[in-house]
Amino acid sequence: MIRAATLLAIVLAMSACAGSDDADPPPSPAEARALFGQLGPVPQPEDNPSTPARVRLGRTLFADPRLSADGSLSCQSCHRPDQGFAVAQSISPSFATRTERRKVPTLINVAFKRPLLWDGRVEDLDSQPLATIADRIHFNNDPDIVAADLARDAAYPALFREAFGVEGITAPRIAQAIAAYERTLVFDGSRFDRYMEGDTAALTAAETRGLALFVGKAACAMCHNGPNLTDDRFHNIGVPDHTIRGRAPVMATIGFDAKRMGLADWESVTEDLGRQLVTKAPEDGGKFRTMSLRNVAQVAPYMHNGAFATLAQVIDFYDAGGGAHPNKSGLLRPLGLTPAEKADLEAFLRALTGSRRPDPG
Numbered sequence: 136m137i138r139a140a141t142l143l144a145i146v147l148a149m150s151a152c153a154g155s156d157d158a159d160p161p162p163s164p165a166e167a168r169a170l171f172g173q174l175g176p177v178p179q180p181e182d183n184p185s186t187p188a189r190v191r192l193g194r195t196l197f198a199d200p201r202l203s204a205d206g207s208l209s210c211q212s213c214h215r216p217d218q219g220f221a222v223a224q225s226i227s228p229s230f231a232t233r234t235e236r237r238k239v240p241t242l243i244n245v246a247f248k249r250p251l252l253w254d255g256r257v258e259d260l261d262s263q264p265l266a267t268i269a270d271r272i273h274f275n276n277d278p279d280i281v282a283a284d285l286a287r288d289a290a291y292p293a294l295f296r297e298a299f300g301v302e303g304i305t306a307p308r309i310a311q312a313i314a315a316y317e318r319t320l321v322f323d324g325s326r327f328d329r330y331m332e333g334d335t336a337a338l339t340a341a342e343t344r345g346l347a348l349f350v351g352k353a354a355c356a357m358c359h360n361g362p363n364l365t366d367d368r369f370h371n372i373g374v375p376d377h378t379i380r381g382r383a384p385v386m387a388t389i390g391f392d393a394k395r396m397g398l399a400d401w402e403s404v405t406e407d408l409g410r411q412l413v414t415k416a417p418e419d420g421g422k423f424r425t426m427s428l429r430n431v432a433q434v435a436p437y438m439h440n441g442a443f444a445t446l447a448q449v450i451d452f453y454d455a456g457g458g459a460h461p462n463k464s465g466l467l468r469p470l471g472l473t474p475a476e477k478a479d480l481e482a483f484l485r486a487l488t489g490s491r492r493p494d495p496g
């Protein structure tokens with residue numbers, strides 16, 4: 136992890152050229168490695184080492200609708216492999232009797248993300264599946280009942296024995312196996328990765344200009360940095376709320392969620408408060424986690440509420456200095472990008488698409 140001061144020095148030096156008539160120079164492969172870098176090996180928790188048997192079990196569980204109370208949803212229903220391990224709609228599907236209020240985040244490279252969810256309320260990939268099983272908006276089920284159910288199945292007892300080396304199906308083992316599978320969803324080797332390795336011809340001229348803008352005039356790298364192109368922090372960028380405004384079921388869920396997170400005045404909450412739900416600090420109102428930009432071309436629509444259908448819309452939004460919100464980050468300002476610069480920036484974002492590493496399961 137590079138220190139914030141080093142990072143800011145590089146970004147500021149790069150953006151100092153902005154405003155002059157000359158285009159920003161792109162960072163060299165070595166400078167790009169210092170700002171971003173490769174993903175490297177998958178972090179493995181000591182108490183849940185990935186083995187092929189554990190990954191295989193996890194993949195089976197991930198696709199099993201018996202995890203949901205009415206048998207209608209599996210993890211895969213909302214994290215669809217053919218839609219970037221998300222769902223290509225602004226607001227997520229939900230348990231039949233409920234309504235979601237956020238977009239499904241992609242599970243691409245989720246092993247490298249921490250904390251989790253748009254507001255960072257979950258720390259740990261190994262416990263997250265149990266929260267999903269119990270969540271009234273998602274599986275609306277009891278993890279212990281799921282474990283008892285699977286123990287009566289013809290195939291699962293042997294799969295669990297192979298995966299854990301001991302008898303018994305328990306809720307924590309269900310979660311560990313699913314997490315082991317999720318850790319195989321690693322996508323890298325993008326053309327930008329090859330550039331960082333020194334192959335400057337891996338990016339086209341337009342993509343290279345887009346990279347220069349990303350760290351320079353457009354200053355995206357102030358927040359989107361490190362190997363997963365995120366600072367893992369929370370910012371309010373003023374995302375508009377047209378995908379949820381006026382939708383009574385969504386507003387009911389926003390109130391319900393504020394209540395279960397223990398917000399004192401949950402009854403008067405009319406917007407998704409994001410990070411404030413976790414910290415309870417009013418200055419965190421409307422802050423959301425900086426999202427990874429790896430494979431970003433595959434995970435439209437964008438933002439916590441799916442406000443933007445295309446990358447071009449996202450770029451126009453940042454070009455205008457972000458949206459309007461009393462808590463909006465001071466890091467955002469109008470960028471003054473020309474149409475050609477916007478196209479270059481989008482070309483660079485599209486060069487961040489990598490392919491999946493071999494699946495050990």
Ligand code: HEC
Pocket residue numbers: 197202208209210211212213214227228229230235237238239240241242245248250251252253254260263264267268272273274313
């Ligand atoms: C009904 C749709 C739905 C189902 C089913 C579902 N998810 Fe999700 N998932 C979501 C939504 C929506 C979020 C974001 C929630 C939030 O931020 O409040 C999410 C967030 C996540 C995250 C955090 C990702 C990140 O970038 O922070 C993980 C990990 C995850 N889900 C894994 C799973 C697993 C494992 C299962 C099955 C046990 C599952 N999900 C089932 C909709 C779903």
Ligand code: HEC
Pocket residue numbers: 353354355356357358359369370371372374423424425426427428431434436437438439440446449450453454464466467480
């Ligand atoms: C102040 C920090 C900050 C800066 C600067 C910034 N971003 Fe972001 N970015 C975020 C945050 C926070 C989110 C998630 C916001 C949300 O969902 O409400 C995000 C989300 C995104 C997304 C959507 C990802 C997804 O999966 O939905 C894209 C694309 C994106 N940013 C691109 C850019 C580009 C391009 C720039 C430069 C023009 C930029 N960002 C500058 C903080 C920042």
